Amino acid sequence: MKQGKLLIFSAPSGSGKSTIVQWLMQEHPELNMHFSVSCTTRQPRGTEQNGVEYFFLTPEEFKEKIAKDEFVEYEEVYTDKFYGTLKSQVTSQTAKGDNVVFDIDVKGGCNIKRQYGAQALSIFIQPPSLEELRRRLEGRATDAQEVIEQRLAKAEYELSFAPKFDTVVVNDDLEKAKQETLEKIRKFLAE
Numbered sequence: 694m695k696q697g698k699l700l701i702f703s704a705p706s707g708s709g710k711s712t713i714v715q716w717l718m719q720e721h722p723e724l725n726m727h728f729s730v731s732c733t734t735r736q737p738r739g740t741e742q743n744g745v746e747y748f749f750l751t752p753e754e755f756k757e758k759i760a761k762d763e764f765v766e767y768e769e770v771y772t773d774k775f776y777g778t779l780k781s782q783v784t785s786q787t788a789k790g791d792n793v794v795f796d797i798d799v800k801g802g803c804n805i806k807r808q809y810g811a812q813a814l815s816i817f818i819q820p821p822s823l824e825e826l827r828r829r830l831e832g833r834a835t836d837a838q839e840v841i842e843q844r845l846a847k848a849e850y851e852l853s854f855a856p857k858f859d860t861v862v863v864n865d866d867l868e869k870a871k872q873e874t875l876e877k878i879r880k881f882l883a884e
């Protein structure tokens with residue numbers, strides 16, 4: 694059976710990556726995309742549920758998974774906040790011929806691309822500007838101001854990773870960004 698492919702999405706927090714990924718998964722079931730549920734040590738926010746958006750782990754549980762070599766990759770994305778991709782999330786889907794979607798930080802995105810080469814497409818979702826990124830994070834109203842500042846402080850560094858990705862989509866006009874991403878994925882899956 695044909696192996697599934699990997700679709701990696703990275704961007705500074707607030708760029709619109711989750712909005713685009715959720716739209717693709719809801720509106721385009723023919724793409725056969727399955728979300729890779731990561732592990733994290735951050736607290737759940739809003740309506741997030743364990744096992745849906747993330748597996749929410751204690752730092753001890755996370756360390757145990759590192760020791761057991763259960764991660765394809767993991768990073769301390771923000772101070773004391775660990776995020777990791779489980780090997781089981783990748784192999785169980787690709788073996789069935791399904792495509793796996795990763796919403797993952799810039800370093801993790803480059804790491805997975807390095808490991809999977811041509812089986813993976815890495816997409817960088819770029820905000821039109823840092824000012825707009827601030828507006829979106831504040832508008833989303835899911836994080837405390839301190840958390841927003843922490844994320845914005847990291848955004849410039851993250852933007853410098855864009856050239857390392859297979860492709861960059863600027864998310865200015867959301868509809869355009871969705872269509873552009875869709876076309877790129879269709880082309881890659883047809884290869």
Ligand SMILES: Nc1nc2c(ncn2[C@@H]2O[C@H](COP(=O)(O)OP(=O)(O)O)[C@@H](O)[C@H]2O)c(=O)[nH]1
Binds near residue numbers: 705707731735770778
């Ligand atoms: N390296 C790595 N990064 C991850 C993983 N899962 C999520 N992330 C990234 O961690 C960052 C913070 O994610 P989150 O707390 O959900 O905030 P949001 O991106 O603002 O919605 C984002 O850049 C995610 O893409 C993972 O398994 N590994």
Ligand SMILES: Nc1ncnc2c1ncn2[C@@H]1O[C@H](COP(=O)(O)OP(=O)(O)O)[C@@H](O)[C@H]1O
Binds near residue numbers: 704706710829864866
């Ligand atoms: N092109 C866009 N124009 C204006 N607002 C947007 C656009 N794309 C996304 N947003 C909004 O910006 C906020 C951050 O988007 P989100 O998808 O949560 O980002 P990320 O997953 O990259 O952290 C959300 O409130 C979302 O509705």
